[in-house]
Amino acid sequence: MIRETVSALLACLVSFVLCAVAYPAVVWGLAQLAFPDQAEGSLIYDHDRTVIGSELIAQPFASDRYFQPRPSAVDYKADAAGGSNLGTKNPDLRKKIVERVEALKASPERPVPVDLVTASGSGLDPDISPEAAEYQVGRVAAARQIPEAQVRELLGRAIDHSGAIIGAPPRVNVLKLNLALDGVHTSE
Numbered sequence: 001m002i003r004e005t006v007s008a009l010l011a012c013l014v015s016f017v018l019c020a021v022a023y024p025a026v027v028w029g030l031a032q033l034a035f036p037d038q039a040e041g042s043l044i045y046d047h048d049r050t051v052i053g054s055e056l057i058a059q060p061f062a063s064d065r066y067f068q069p070r071p072s073a074v075d076y077k078a079d080a081a082g083g084s085n086l087g088t089k090n091p092d093l094r095k096k097i098v099e100r101v102e103a104l105k106a107s108p109e110r111p112v113p114v115d116l117v118t119a120s121g122s123g124l125d126p127d128i129s130p131e132a133a134e135y136q137v138g139r140v141a142a143a144r145q146i147p148e149a150q151v152r153e154l155l156g157r158a159i160d161h162s163g164a165i166i167g168a169p170p171r172v173n174v175l176k177l178n179l180a181l182d183g184v185h186t187s188e
Contacts, residue, residue: 044175053175058126061178064143067128067136069174070115071100074123083121110135127171130159140181154180 031039042055053059058069060076069076073084086093100117113132133155141148158177161170 044179052179054126055173055175056126057124059175061174064139066178066181067133067140067172067174068116070125070128070132071096071117071119072123073119076124078124081122081124083123084119104135126175127160127173130155130170130172133158133172133174133177144181151181 028039044052044055046052057078058072058076060072061068074080074082084093084096086096097117101112104112104116113129113135115128115132116135134152137148137151137155141151144151155172155177158172158180159170160173
């Protein structure tokens with residue numbers, strides 16, 4: 001009986017080492033070799049090598065001096081990623097969208113791009129459409145007291161036309177655009 005118990009415990013230990021140590025270590029090592037930037041979280045650093053954020057995860061910006069990302073159903077918490085799970089006919093979703101549209105001071109002549117009032121499926125999408133960024137140019141330029149043309153120039157450089165999927169729509173990474181804005185503003 002002791003022999004069977006020892007065999008069972010040994011099998012558990014070997015399984016644990018293989019599944020919880022060896023396999024993750026091999027996957028981590030291969031990721032470090034093949035995709036070192038992505039394996040470390042696609043982090044963005046400042047000039048002092050302090051982590052500012054990740055180019056793959058949205059973060060909120062409270063000031064009018066910054067472009068705003070898509071709304072988040074999970075308050076931009078990466079450990080709680082998820083959408084709102086509200087259907088298109090749900091009155092709560094409609095109420096949230098109306099509140100967001102009103103907060104953006106939309107008008108019939110200038111409708112709000114849909115990605116500024118609806119959360120993405122993950123709630124953490126770091127990108128917005130060029131139209132959503134263009135919608136915010138006037139507010140950002142006024143808050144920074146710089147010409148709209150200067151903000152549009154930075155926006156034009158920030159539009160990413162490449163995509164992992166062929167035919168993917170152009171997008172703007174909000175964190176990268178805001179960092180570019182800070183570089184322009186602080187250099188003046």
